[in-house]
Structure formats: C-alpha cells, structure tokens
Amino acid sequence: MTDASRRRFLTQTTAALVAAPFISTTSTRARAQQSRKLGVAVCGLGKLSTDQIAPALAKTQHCRLAGIVTGTPAKAAAWKAKYGIADRSVYSYDTMHRMAENPDIDFVYVVTPNALHAQHTIAAAKAGKHVFCEKPLEISVERCQQMIDACRDAKRLLGTAYRCQYDPHHLECIRLVREEVFGKPNIVQAGFAINVGAPGQWRLQRALAGGGALMDVGIYALQATRYLTGEEPVLVSAQETKTDLARFSEVDESMVWTTKFPSGVVAYCSTSYKAGGIQNLRVNADRGWFELDPAFFYDGNRGRRSDGKEIRFPQTDLFAAEMDDFARAIIESRPTKVPGEEGLRDVRIMQAIYESARTGRAVSLV
Ligand code: NAD
Numbered sequence: 001m002t003d004a005s006r007r008r009f010l011t012q013t014t015a016a017l018v019a020a021p022f023i024s025t026t027s028t029r030a031r032a033q034q035s036r037k038l039g040v041a042v043c044g045l046g047k048l049s050t051d052q053i054a055p056a057l058a059k060t061q062h063c064r065l066a067g068i069v070t071g072t073p074a075k076a077a078a079w080k081a082k083y084g085i086a087d088r089s090v091y092s093y094d095t096m097h098r099m100a101e102n103p104d105i106d107f108v109y110v111v112t113p114n115a116l117h118a119q120h121t122i123a124a125a126k127a128g129k130h131v132f133c134e135k136p137l138e139i140s141v142e143r144c145q146q147m148i149d150a151c152r153d154a155k156r157l158l159g160t161a162y163r164c165q166y167d168p169h170h171l172e173c174i175r176l177v178r179e180e181v182f183g184k185p186n187i188v189q190a191g192f193a194i195n196v197g198a199p200g201q202w203r204l205q206r207a208l209a210g211g212g213a214l215m216d217v218g219i220y221a222l223q224a225t226r227y228l229t230g231e232e233p234v235l236v237s238a239q240e241t242k243t244d245l246a247r248f249s250e251v252d253e254s255m256v257w258t259t260k261f262p263s264g265v266v267a268y269c270s271t272s273y274k275a276g277g278i279q280n281l282r283v284n285a286d287r288g289w290f291e292l293d294p295a296f297f298y299d300g301n302r303g304r305r306s307d308g309k310e311i312r313f314p315q316t317d318l319f320a321a322e323m324d325d326f327a328r329a330i331i332e333s334r335p336t337k338v339p340g341e342e343g344l345r346d347v348r349i350m351q352a353i354y355e356s357a358r359t360g361r362a363v364s365l366v
Helices: 002-035 047-057 073-083 096-101 114-126 140-154 168-178 213-229 320-330 338-358
Strands: 038-041 062-068 107-110 131-135 159-160 185-193 233-241 254-260 266-272 278-285 288-292 303-305
Touching: 002 096, 038 047, 038 114, 038 131, 062 073, 062 131, 073 233, 096 288, 107 114, 107 266, 107 320, 114 131, 131 140, 131 303, 140 159, 140 185, 140 288, 159 233, 159 338, 168 278, 168 288, 168 303, 185 213, 213 254, 213 266, 213 278, 213 338, 233 338, 254 338
Parallel strands: 038 062, 038 107, 107 131, 131 159, 185 266
Antiparallel strands: 185 278, 233 254, 254 266, 278 288, 288 303
C-alpha cells in the first residue's frame, strides 16, 4: 500500500466509523417513526363516528384515538369513559384552537354535517393539525378551496375520506379498465339510492347539507365514474325528480345525470333518497363487461364479469385502511392518495349537475 492509498483507506474507514452510529441512529429513528401511532381527534360524534370510525381506529396500525371534538357534554363523558380519553384532549367546536398546545393529536378527522367541514378543517389546520375530512369535502367549490388553502398555508395535509378508493373490489375494477382486460370501456353505469328517513334531520336542510341525495350518496357514483375512467368529464346533463315535496322541499330527492368523458366514454348515473336497494356499478367495454352489485357498502360488496368469473375479496375495514394510508402519508412526508383537491373536483361537477337540472341544459366542464 502506498502512502497515498493508505491515507485514502484511513480517511474512508474513519469516515465510515464516524458515520456508522449516525446511520444506525437515523434508521432506528426512522423505524421508531414508522411504528409510531398517530393521535387522531374525531370531530363530530354522530352515527358514522360512533358505529364505524371509532371501531376502525382500534384496527389501524398507525392511528390511535387520542381526542374528541363535540358540542354535547354527555357524548364527551361517554367517549372518555369508553376510550380512556384524557380531559385535556376533549374539545368543543369553539375550543379547537387549543389543540395547538396538544402534541398528542396529529390529525383531526372531520365527521360533522357537510356545511361545517370548512369551519372545522380550517380550525384544525390553524392549530397545526393535519385534516382528514368526510365526503363531500364541502358544499361549494369556494369553501373547498378555502380548506385546501388553509392546510397548505399551515403546511399540513388535507385528505378526503373516499373509502371506496380502498375497497379491493373497486381497485380490481380499476385494474380491469387500465389493463383493458375486456377492451376499451364505452359505457359506465353507476347508481346509489338510500331511504334517507324522517324529516327534521340535517341531511334534509340545505344550509347544513348543501344538497340531498346527490351530495350524500350520488357522490359515490360520480367518484366511481372518474376513478374508473381515469378521466375528467367534459359535459354533464341532469334531471331532477321530486315526489315528496314536503320532505324534500330544500334538497334533491332523485337525480339522474349523464357525463361525457374525453375518450368518448359515457356515464349514466342515478341517485335517490326515496328508497334503498340500488347500489351498482357496471362497465361495458368492447369485448365484455363487469359489475359490482352491491358496490358501495362498508363491506360485503361483490361483482361478476362477462367471462363468468366472480369479483369477490375478503372483507376489509375501509375506514381503517383509509386512516392508515393517511397516517403513512404524514409519517413518510408524502402526498396523500386522496387529497382535498379530489374532493373539490367532485363538488365542482355536482354544482354543474345541479345547474343542468335547474336550467334544463347540458353544462360544459371545460
Ligand atoms: P350524524 O348526524 O350522525 O352526525 C353528525 C354529528 O355532527 C353529530 O354528532 C352532531 O351532533 C354533530 N353536529 C355538530 N354541529 C351540528 C349542527 N349544527 N347540526 C347538526 N349536527 C351537528 O351524521 P353522520 O352520518 O355521522 O355524517 C357526518 C358526515 O360523515 C357527513 O359529512 C356525511 O356525509 C359523512 N358520512 C360519510 C360516510 C362514509 O361512508 N364515508 C357515511 C355516513 C356519513
């Protein structure tokens, strides 16, 4: 070994020895960060939070229920007792700014009526928290944009809770389209109808819901046509029908709409609050078809294909899957799979659907 090569060897070895503990510390830190469970504060303790989100949190790998936001003291007491939530992590809608002092909370899951999503998202972002928000993102494009801006300004992620984007049945349908297993798609059909129930609830009040069946469940049909085609619609034409003028005086009861996509795919969609039992998604392509029916349940969705094969996967908790994915995006400092912008796009198209139904004319989206 020459003097020069010995010096190079010693320099490299020393550098490696100095770096070794650093490398092992950072990878240990990275591993600790990966396995850390993020604290989630659930904002709005209604039916979805109680029946789906709280149980799903217990099934996640990367999340834990760390706080609540509620306007009802009795619910706060019940959730504190059931889930062992600390007093300092219980907030009202007016005290959300105090979350800024609470390191136990990493993100807020907004599960309040549609027209309160912006208010609660912006409060959480200003307190330095990431936000995962239920669908529809809000009731107007302007409010969706305010939410996106608030999270961007706070350097926090905003995710839209579109659970079907985590359903293996929907993912399989996307694969069948992308890989052209049945050739190029030409027609997509999607429908989602429920019986909304009694009058008096916020879903039937325009100020809180922003709209009726379309905003609540038709949005799933609309979303599906977009993620299946992978395209944005260029033209929409819609028609609304009301049969119960008293119950649906403020919001849409039943709506059908057609959208045209740039590739020439046409989507026929429907939604209703009048009765349940319609939940389907079908893609017709050049050499066959496939469909899901039911398509939009929390679990138990299934489907079939024109070649006789079934589309059936084991049950997964979609709420756990979407929360874990959002948590991983925060941990890994990467964009979330379903950002706020995705929620905004649907709200924009739904506004065009309402405009078309109101004016009786097709509305251009380009
Ligand atoms: P819900 O009526 O059961 O719960 C709403 C909660 O908001 C209640 O706890 C209520 O007390 C609280 N709230 C706060 N301010 C309120 C006000 N001014 N008026 C009325 N309630 C107020 O409703 P939900 O079914 O839990 O729906 C909540 C959100 O979740 C909605 O945006 C809805 O679209 C969405 N959602 C999503 C799914 C899904 O599958 N992803 C399913 C159901 C609901």
